[in-house]
Amino acid sequence: MADITQGNTQGAQANRARTADENPVKRFFRATEIDTRLLGMVGALVIIWVGFQIMTGGLFLTPRNLWNLTVQTSSVAVMATGMVLIIVTRNIDLSVGSVLGFCGMVMGVMQVKFLPQYLGLEHPAIWIITLLSGIAVGAAIGALQGSIVAFLNVPAFIVTLGGLLVWRGATWFVTSGQTVAPMNTTFRLMGGGTEGSIGATASWIVGILACIAIVAAILNSRKQRKRFRFPLRPVWAEYFLAILGCILVLGAITVANSYYWPTNIARKYADANGIAWPEGGLQIPHGIAIPVLVAVAVGIVMTFIATRLRFGRYVFALGGNPEAAELAGIKTRWVTVKIFTLMGILCAIAAAISTARLNAATNAQGELDELYTIAAAVIGGTSLAGGVGTIAGAMIGALVMQSLQSGMVLLGIDSPFQRIVVGVVLVVAVWLDTIYRARAK
Amino acid sequence: MKDQRTPLVEMKNISISFGGIHAVDNASVDLYPGEVVALLGHNGAGKSTLIKILSGAYKRDAGEILINGEPADINNPRDAKKYGIETIYQTLAVADNVDAAANLYLGRELRTPWGTLDDVAMEAKAREVMGRLNPNFQRFKEPVKALSGGQRQSVAIARAILFDARILIMDEPTAALGPQETAQVGDLIKQLKREGIGIFLISHDIHDVFDLADRVSVMKNGQVVGEARTEDVTKDEVLGMIIMGKVPPKAIPGPGAMQVA
Numbered sequence: 001m002a003d004i005t006q007g008n009t010q011g012a013q014a015n016r017a018r019t020a021d022e023n024p025v026k027r028f029f030r031a032t033e034i035d036t037r038l039l040g041m042v043g044a045l046v047i048i049w050v051g052f053q054i055m056t057g058g059l060f061l062t063p064r065n066l067w068n069l070t071v072q073t074s075s076v077a078v079m080a081t082g083m084v085l086i087i088v089t090r091n092i093d094l095s096v097g098s099v100l101g102f103c104g105m106v107m108g109v110m111q112v113k114f115l116p117q118y119l120g121l122e123h124p125a126i127w128i129i130t131l132l133s134g135i136a137v138g139a140a141i142g143a144l145q146g147s148i149v150a151f152l153n154v155p156a157f158i159v160t161l162g163g164l165l166v167w168r169g170a171t172w173f174v175t176s177g178q179t180v181a182p183m184n185t186t187f188r189l190m191g192g193g194t195e196g197s198i199g200a201t202a203s204w205i206v207g208i209l210a211c212i213a214i215v216a217a218i219l220n221s222r223k224q225r226k227r228f229r230f231p232l233r234p235v236w237a238e239y240f241l242a243i244l245g246c247i248l249v250l251g252a253i254t255v256a257n258s259y260y261w262p263t264n265i266a267r268k269y270a271d272a273n274g275i276a277w278p279e280g281g282l283q284i285p286h287g288i289a290i291p292v293l294v295a296v297a298v299g300i301v302m303t304f305i306a307t308r309l310r311f312g313r314y315v316f317a318l319g320g321n322p323e324a325a326e327l328a329g330i331k332t333r334w335v336t337v338k339i340f341t342l343m344g345i346l347c348a349i350a351a352a353i354s355t356a357r358l359n360a361a362t363n364a365q366g367e368l369d370e371l372y373t374i375a376a377a378v379i380g381g382t383s384l385a386g387g388v389g390t391i392a393g394a395m396i397g398a399l400v401m402q403s404l405q406s407g408m409v410l411l412g413i414d415s416p417f418q419r420i421v422v423g424v425v426l427v428v429a430v431w432l433d434t435i436y437r438a439r440a441k
Numbered sequence: 442m443k444d445q446r447t448p449l450v451e452m453k454n455i456s457i458s459f460g461g462i463h464a465v466d467n468a469s470v471d472l473y474p475g476e477v478v479a480l481l482g483h484n485g486a487g488k489s490t491l492i493k494i495l496s497g498a499y500k501r502d503a504g505e506i507l508i509n510g511e512p513a514d515i516n517n518p519r520d521a522k523k524y525g526i527e528t529i530y531q532t533l534a535v536a537d538n539v540d541a542a543a544n545l546y547l548g549r550e551l552r553t554p555w556g557t558l559d560d561v562a563m564e565a566k567a568r569e570v571m572g573r574l575n576p577n578f579q580r581f582k583e584p585v586k587a588l589s590g591g592q593r594q595s596v597a598i599a600r601a602i603l604f605d606a607r608i609l610i611m612d613e614p615t616a617a618l619g620p621q622e623t624a625q626v627g628d629l630i631k632q633l634k635r636e637g638i639g640i641f642l643i644s645h646d647i648h649d650v651f652d653l654a655d656r657v658s659v660m661k662n663g664q665v666v667g668e669a670r671t672e673d674v675t676k677d678e679v680l681g682m683i684i685m686g687k688v689p690p691k692a693i694p695g696p697g698a699m700q701v702a
Contacts, residue, residue: 228565308557310550313539317547320538320584327498327534328548329519387538 052407074295090386091156095163100366104351108180108361142344181360191356192289203287320387455504479654497521525607537586542567664697
């Protein structure tokens, strides 16, 4: 024990010596190890939100709008987590929108036309069989495209440009262009809406579990570093991070719980359950929407894969220096195949969210999503030169894109003009990032 | 004159060609435990190519490789590492965007019982090895691209010796270094040699390696001009081998030796 304390003091002294000539702001960021680029992005998001709040006269930052914003973001956010890994390895995937469309159509046919023949309508297993088959199709498409990139050495840009056309065509081919609807009621929960939210109590439980997880993660990392007597973060920084994390989580849940069911749905619910209609109306909180939970879970799993697993390490090494990765004995081709397979799986999950939300599988599902996904990853700090990118950044990037669109809709801006703005923002964001990187060197 | 022990490495009659050009043509070299062999020649003489066959980066067209007298099957870098062959490449071959510990363990990461990366254990070992090589090195958390040439070199060397290499290949090990760092690498080579590791030093500059090497092997146009013990030849004679392919009397001529008219 004495040794450990001594080790700590030495580390602390070294830290102090190093930080003595830094200003308090720099010292704060070094101590908390907060990623300043990520912070910049969050800052940009806050500016956008406050800006729209002012311009729309208080319509933007309402529980309802924020809740809808997160639901609308989830599909692209799910795909953006995979796009990060693709772009980090200096590849690109232009086919994600079409793969989403195809997986969505397969899942639509599966649950509407195929499975009910054998299981009967509204069988409880339909949604899971549908989802798994969609994921299998997505994984197969990803593996195929990845194999062509890795083993036949066709550039990913071309393979997935082909895929963009092929899978869009295939989507049409499945039903000869017909829209498939309505979806299975359990399946539809993945799309959010009043039914597809988990309610107030469950949301609080999720929030508290998340807070416990944050604290446990911080404690565990401190314990690990103590084990090898590495320099530790100052205790105040640990407290700061834990409290900040918990406030963000609980704040988000408070917002989700402040958005109540629309009056007519609440009234129907009250009638069905024999609840007397109170004076001021029945206020049933939505809580967190299921697609948002799915997206957050995907984000956590993908972050785990990218930072804690050997596969993730290989992805970044491969993106940083493909030759070095190859010479280090990494099976680079297999890594590429796995990345594209993962992307295919994520497209299928995104397809489930978007078909469930629309309550239909259509030909045009996911059109242009490839561009929004790539834009989200790039705005989120993923470098097209390879080797750099974070999952969290890409998800915030997706939220930035969706916030812009949602805000412009609230302002009543025409759809063509919305695209112009989004396009300009994309270019400006990457330009600012280039400046940041040049300065950081 | 010839060592009677079994050589650590014997590369026999190796050939490889790229698009009709014989990059290496019927070349043979060998290496004994605790020995430093310098592989010399002009740029494009085929020395890097020959050694990349040993490290598994290229596949030979013909010839055989013996490790400890037994035929070795080396088809990729992973195979080479299994035989204890570690390589420090001229280009350093580090992944710029990840930190020193990640580079040291690239391809051979330590994992926790749950299958996740044991970053803390890797950093601990990295601190230990780097402390031995370069005691001033402190920047464990930064991507390797933020490091100086010498620091990157120590990362590359640390990676090679971390896994108990028996055969070390160093391609232009001091090309990117200042005089002080070059001396450090020299000391390191002597230390590794004492531990019984066989080392191939590849260089186009004879001054870099002459004093470190026990033997020199000279290549020209993909062929071995000849080999000699450094105590038997002078630098000028070796230069003659490199430039003209002229083999001095005490050296053993190879297939690429200048034919005396």
